[in-house]
Amino acid sequence: MQERLMQERLMQGGSMQTDTMQAGTTPRHILVVGGAGYIGSHMVKRLARAGYLPVILDNLTQGRRSAVLSGHLIVGEMADRAALETIFQAFPIAAVMHFASHIEVGESLAAPGKYYENNIGNTIGLLNAMVRHKVLRLIFSSSAAIFGNPVYIPIDEYHPAAPINPYGYSKLVVEQMLADFERAYGLRAICLRYFNAAGADPEGELGECHDPETHLIPLILQAASGRRPALTIYGSDYETPDGTCVRDYVHVQDLCDAHLLALQALLAGAGSARYNLGNGNGYSIVDVIKTAEQLCGHGIAQRQAPRRAGDPAILIADSTLAKKQLHWTPRFGDIATIVKHAWQWEQNHFSAAAMPAPVLPAENDKQDDKQRTTLADTLAANDDLAKDR
Numbered sequence: 608m609q610e611r612l613m614q615e616r617l618m619q620g621g622s623m624q625t626d627t628m629q630a631g632t633t634p635r636h637i638l639v640v641g642g643a644g645y646i647g648s649h650m651v652k653r654l655a656r657a658g659y660l661p662v663i664l665d666n667l668t669q670g671r672r673s674a675v676l677s678g679h680l681i682v683g684e685m686a687d688r689a690a691l692e693t694i695f696q697a698f699p700i701a702a703v704m705h706f707a708s709h710i711e712v713g714e715s716l717a718a719p720g721k722y723y724e725n726n727i728g729n730t731i732g733l734l735n736a737m738v739r740h741k742v743l744r745l746i747f748s749s750s751a752a753i754f755g756n757p758v759y760i761p762i763d764e765y766h767p768a769a770p771i772n773p774y775g776y777s778k779l780v781v782e783q784m785l786a787d788f789e790r791a792y793g794l795r796a797i798c799l800r801y802f803n804a805a806g807a808d809p810e811g812e813l814g815e816c817h818d819p820e821t822h823l824i825p826l827i828l829q830a831a832s833g834r835r836p837a838l839t840i841y842g843s844d845y846e847t848p849d850g851t852c853v854r855d856y857v858h859v860q861d862l863c864d865a866h867l868l869a870l871q872a873l874l875a876g877a878g879s880a881r882y883n884l885g886n887g888n889g890y891s892i893v894d895v896i897k898t899a900e901q902l903c904g905h906g907i908a909q910r911q912a913p914r915r916a917g918d919p920a921i922l923i924a925d926s927t928l929a930k931k932q933l934h935w936t937p938r939f940g941d942i943a944t945i946v947k948h949a950w951q952w953e954q955n956h957f958s959a960a961a962m963p964a965p966v967l968p969a970e971n972d973k974q975d976d977k978q979r980t981t982l983a984d985t986l987a988a989n990d991d992l993a994k995d996r
């Protein structure tokens with residue numbers, strides 16, 4: 608019986624290694640800032656399945672209301688003091704997961720102020736509110752971009768941090784701020800440096816949907832399905848085996864597992880830590896295109912363009928520390944599985960029946976999001992609130 612339950616969980620994308628909340632345990636509220644975005648929305652689903660009560664704060668600049676499948680969604684700004692006061696007073700938050708940031712390397716070079724303001728400035732507002740309310744556990748979405756051009760591969764936690772773009776700097780500054788907040792207030796933080804987050808919910812309910820999209824796998828699949836005329840390859844003259852950039856793709860579900868393990872560690876009293884999260888395998892753009900072509904059974908149109916500023920040639924993670932200390936075991940490390948789940952999402956979510964071309968899904972969803980919910984509306988209309996407190 609126990610074995611069947613375990614198998615069912617695994618097939619549903621669950622994990623026995625992380626689903627350790629026992630029957631009878633008091634459920635814990637977790638504030639997920641940026642929980643309507645790509646990775647955050649998968650995390651919300653994962654938290655709910657593991658028995659936690661997600662409270663989501665997202666301003667929906669990139670996120671979508673429809674991506675929040677569980678919990679209490681509050682549409683608002685991470686730095687809005689009044690909103691944070693209300694949330695921390697209304698819910699007994701046990702820990703915070705912080706996914707909210709601007710995420711495009713290229714845009715960060717063109718508009719650095721936008722990145723420093725949101726990724727650093729607004730994070731300070733969140734941290735101050737956590738300190739005011741004595742919520743002193745945080746999991747922060749950091750990035751391989753803090754390392755810049757690697758001086759050795761694979762990149763472990765001892766590798767020097769030398770970002771080559773404002774996006775990477777913004778993540779590094781937050782990591783440094785967190786060390787100061789720990790010294791001053793005892794705020795314990797686990798920084799998870801994702802390499803290339805990719806793939807989609809194995810059950811097909813969620814996936815990647817940025818607007819504009821800049822990530823390789825969704826771009827390849829948009830070209831494969833005809834939603835984009837061709838994939839643009841930026842630079843074929845890097846010092847890599849086929850001249851295109853090499854990256855370490857890590858499945859979004861595996862990232863969620865790492866967050867759950869980090870959360871459990873913090874709840875059990877673990878100290879602050881920083882972990883690099885990847886599979887330790889590098890795939891070039893050409894490798895990923897070939898994998899996608901095999902999967903969808905036809906060629907994918909491509910065009911060449913010059914290199915983009917701010918792109919290192921190779922990024923590959925050494926995740927030994929996360930495996931050793933968090934007992935993290937990626938379950939979907941194979942690039943074919945990562946692309947398969949993303950393709951499943953592309954086909955189901957953006958098929959002609961689901962979403963007639965050429966309307967962009969993010970724009971469509973944003974129509975709904977215009978009917979924004981105020982914090983007061985959310986709390987007033989929340990039937991579950993009294994029950995949960």
Ligand SMILES: NC(=O)c1ccc[n+]([C@@H]2O[C@H](COP(=O)([O-])OP(=O)(O)OC[C@H]3O[C@@H](n4cnc5c(N)ncnc54)[C@H](O)[C@@H]3O)[C@@H](O)[C@H]2O)c1
Pocket residue numbers: 640641642643644645646647664665666667668669670671683684685686705706707708709710725729748749750751800801802803804805817
């Ligand atoms: N996607 C990747 O490959 C990758 C790699 C490394 C690190 N990361 C980090 O992971 C996190 C999540 O990435 P993602 O791909 O899911 O991005 P995303 O853009 O899909 O999600 C971010 C969410 O945060 C929200 N948000 C942004 N600023 C906000 C603010 N001031 N107040 C409230 N909500 C705000 C957005 O509306 C969005 O829903 C980011 O911090 C990103 O830097 C992502």
